[in-house]
Amino acid sequence: MSLTDAESLCAFARFCDPKGRIWNLVKRTDEPAARKDFVQEACDCPSGRLVAWDNATGKPVEPKYEPSIALVEDPAKQCSGPIWLRGAIQVVGADGFKYELRNRVTLCRCGASQNKPFCDGQHAAIGFSAGAAD
Secondary structure, three states, X not given: OEEEEOHHHOOOOOOOOOOOOHHHXXXXXXXXXXXXXXXXXXXXXXXXXXXXXXXXXXXXXXXOOOOEEEEEEEOOXXXXXXXXXXXXXXXXXXOOOEOOOOOEEEEOOOOOOOOOOEOOOHHHHHOXXXXXXX
């Protein structure tokens, strides 16, 4: 298997670390347990930064999502994270620019991202809290 890494899309969700760091696991995908963990960590990445690829088929291994929108909260960092788009929802800028259609992507909700409209993890650095929903 192989991995594509669109680092600029990183939302600092940290799902790429729990079982040995995805960048280490990709080197061991010939081992069934490492392959399983590798695919899980790639598919858990809410921003779509990390995509696992099956080298035999040449196709990405992606979770199946119905189009949906969610808000990410990060209790470990005690902050509110990005807006999570799933299921290939088209992102269109105020100027009409259509961004690459992706299965999953995270959008900035704190206003501090240097990669708007995408989240770059600044919510954690600034301790952003969206507050209670009205």
